[in-house]
Amino acid sequence: MEATIAAVMPEEDLDLVQRCRYGDTEAFGEIYHRYAEMIFNLAARMSGDRDRAADLTQEIFLRAFRKLDRFRGGASLKTWLYRVAVNHCRSRLGRRRRWFSPLAEEHGAEGLQLVDLRESPEESAVQWDRRRHLSRALATLPPDFREAVVLCDLQGLEYQEIAEVLGVRIGTVRSRIARGREKLRARLDETLLETKS
């Protein structure tokens, strides 16, 4: 089993997991610091609420800590944590997996925002507005599509990794991502038309 773990996990993760299994909570603290930002962003996109995302993040890591002895190393630690996170968000948020409060980017007040310096101020404003609409459209996607799109385009996972996280076939991942993006494109076009009219 350890040979399997070593094959798919970075050396540092392997070492941390082994230390956790011997009851070293400091090692799990390191795992937390390494992956907290990733899990927090996923939870924020799934719940649509940053305060809720903070609670979810803690719960997800506690759950992972308790289940670590069941981690067999068939996937990387990152993929396994994503799987724990997605399952936890599904069960905690239930069928109500959509945003009810605007995230920070809709206010433009907090958080990091990537700005393309080649854009003029007008272009930047248009792009900003477009992303704001996109963020809202993402909130209205069916949960299955949203999970796939968030994992692919916001978290940067490959199709194979997403399939492992969601526990579905790679063809299903491809279909969910494509249909999710297509719905987003259609909604953005509708919004653009409404704004012009």
Next chain:
Amino acid sequence: MSRHATAHATVEDLSAYLDNELEPVRLRLVKAHLEECDECRGRADGLSRVVRDLRRLERFDPPPALGQHFLRRLHRSSQPRGFLQRLEEGLEGRNLQSPIGFSFALVLAFSALLYFFAGSMERHQRSQTAIVRPTLIPTSLPSEQVEPAEVGEAELRKIGEQTFLWQEGQWRQEGIARDASPVSVEAASSQGQQLLLSKPGLALLLDEGAAVVFKTEEGVFLLLPSSPTPKAQE
């Protein structure tokens, strides 16, 4: 993408093409098709803009205190846990933590408890009524002489081997035909005394103040008590 390069590409193909997740053969077909089809190129551009904007959505930083808070919880969690904590962990993520769901579960459990309790009380009461009232048996009697028979709710007495049933205001020995015409005998009379001597258990029934119909080898008799019959007046 369908079977040949001239067919329009599917949205799955276009999306996977943008992610470089197409197999080599299909990738060549989609590429070739996009070079000659304006419509599919327009759709691919639309999807590409969505992907670009999604990737530029902001990343959030976890609140600075979250790490410290989590580590405290982690240390608490790694201590030996009691029953309530394990129960809480078991319920975690099952939506039972919502007040409505939890209240509903409580009401359901309480109703089930009440139902079973009421049912068992009713069964207990039924079993009580199936027993002949022991107050009608004189406490001074030897139990082997007179004992209540456990047959339904009918009132019976057993005297030795014989069973007497309470019918129409008198004790009647089991097995005597309804149309039998018994010979009436006063208990106080000499014949009555002789009958009582031959069947001493009958005196116990007579003491309750009721007449007794019984049979001997000599025939069927109706033994009348000397005092009024309070039981017969019930």
